[in-house]
Amino acid sequence: MLRSMFTGIGGIRNFQYKLDVIGNNISNVNTYGYKKARVTFKDLVSQQISAATSSTGTRGGINGKQIGLGSGLGSIETIHTQGSTQTTARPLDLAIGGDGFFVVGSINDVTLISMDGPAGKLGTNRVNTGVPIDRVFNLSFTRAGNFYLDEYGYIVNSDGQYLIGEAAIKDVDTVITNAPHVAQARRDLETFLNSANGLVNFIKKWKEEFTKDPDNNPTTQTDFITFINNFNNELSTLNEKITGKTDPNDTTLAAAGTYFNDRVSPKASINPVPLLPANEADWPDTLAEAEKMMGPYLEGISGFVESVQQVLQDYSEPKYGNVTSFEPGLIQIPKTAKSFGITADGKVTFIDSNGQLKIAGQILLAQFPNPTGLEKMGGNTFKETNNSGKLDRNADGLTINELSRPGLNGAGEIISGALEMSNVDLSEEFTEMIVAQRGFQANTRIITTSDEILQELVNLKK
Structure with a gap:
């Protein structure tokens, strides 16, 4: 009789947990990015009255007899299904359409x-080289994309936590301005062209120096075509190997040319000669013809390069006007930006004061093998646990390579101007509430019934 009373107590406690979870779900029905929870139960160990027996020659087998001792809490699980999307038309309201x-x-x-701070300090917004991201930041993860700008233009959430991703580093114009000996390189190159005859050949390798080597065999037109096709969207050093016969006079080639590819459309030339389009330049094979073509760019042996923008060649498709690299760090929108927006692949762009489209950074997403294993930390954020799976797969500090760009590697895309709503279904929650209420009542009835029977036993003495 006492077993049934304690079984009822266990049932009451479990349904109280269920009602608590349901109440929390309902209270967060309008919380952006909230993920509902559910409660499951499991039975407890059963007391064995008699063991099972096997069959004999004269009798069949007998099943064992057990009395259960009630139910226990099985799990409280977070359900990471996609919530509905609410359109807001606000550019810093972000939803994730998929995983991440x-x-x-x-x-x-x-x-x-290195970041902006008090007293007008300016930074690059990037984490110091070689420092893991999780050493710099106390990381959390969220599906709530209602972000804002702080006084310095950094993107933060409602609790002031920074949005962490990739910072766009170095405006390309600044990089080229600091390039040394541009005019001298031009003069040395023209000196060489005027002193040689034969073939001008180009090889497809990067990171080589300009060399003058009359003993080498010329490369072919095919090699140069391959060289052009190998241009990529990174900051690179262009190197050409020029071979051919020289005149009796000593002639040297000491120039090395640096080309900066900044993921933008061709925007510069040797003034006033227009720049040849990327992947469409048609170079001649003979040295004399090459001199005719390159001469206008060099502006004569005593000429000067007027500005660094005039020596930029860009072989990428037109898009953003200032990016040379991305580094782990913070995303900052300049105060002088006329407007800004965020693309589906997570790039944060803005229109600068000159009306040019530029990029401020790249949003990254975290993906976990078991998101149900994440721990809720309040403020719509989660922390990773041992059972959620670790982002730092090599246990050597978190790097940007262990995060995902939106739309790649199974990560969802960014929906700007929208927010992900709570995935709580009120009709489901009210139904579960009724079930929990009746379950609670049934367990209280077990206790009162057991008490009445005990009272009858006590009254037998009368």
Whole structure:
């Protein structure tokens, strides 16, 4: 009789847990990015009255007899189904259409990152080279994409945590301005062209120096075509090997040319000669013809390059006007930006004061093998646990290579101007509430019934 009373107590406690979870779900029905929870139960160990026996020659087998001792809490699971999308038309309201979490965090050590700060300090917004991301930031993960700009233009959430991704580093114009000896390289190259005859050949390798080597065999037109096709969207050093016969006079070629490919459309030339389109330049094979073509670019042996923008050649498709590389860090929109937006693949772009489209950074997403294993931390954020799977797969510090760009590697795309709503279904929650209420009542009835029977036993003495 006492067993039934304690069984009822266990049932009451379990349904109380269920009602608590249902109440929390309902209270967060309008919380952006909230993921509902559910409760499951399991039975407890059963007391064995008699063991099972096998059959004999005269009798069949007998099943065992057990009395259960009630139910226990099986699990409280977070359900990571996609919530409905609410359109807001606000550019910093972001939803994820698919798998992944925004990476946010507060800074653990400000000396490990270069960023804007008090007293007009300006930074590159990138984490110091070689420093893991999780050492710089106290990381959290969220599906709530209601972000804002702070006083310095950094993207933050409602709790002031920074949105962490890739910062766009170095405006290409600044990089070229600091390139040394541009005019001298031009003069040395023209000196060489005027002193040689034979063939001008180009090889497809990068990161080589300009060399003058009359003993080498010329390369072929096919090699140069391959060289052109190998241009990529990274900051690279262009190197050409020019071979041919020289005159009796000593002639040297000491120039090395640096080409900066910044993921933008061709935008510069040797003034006033227009730049040849990428992948369409048609170079001649003879040295004399090459001199005719290259001469206008060099502007004569005593000429000067007027500005660094005039020596830029860009072989990428037209898009953003200032990017040379991405580094792990913070995303900052300049105060002078006329407008800004976020693309489906997570690029944060803005229109600068000159009306040019530029990029401020790249949003990254975190993906977990078992998102149900994440721990809720409040503020619509989660923390990774041992059972959620670790982002730092090599246990050597989190890098950007262990995060995903939206739309790649199974990660969802960014929906700008929209927010993901809670995935709580009120009709389901009210139904579960009724079930929990009746279950609670049934377990209280077990206790009262057991009490009445015990009372009858006590009254037998009368």
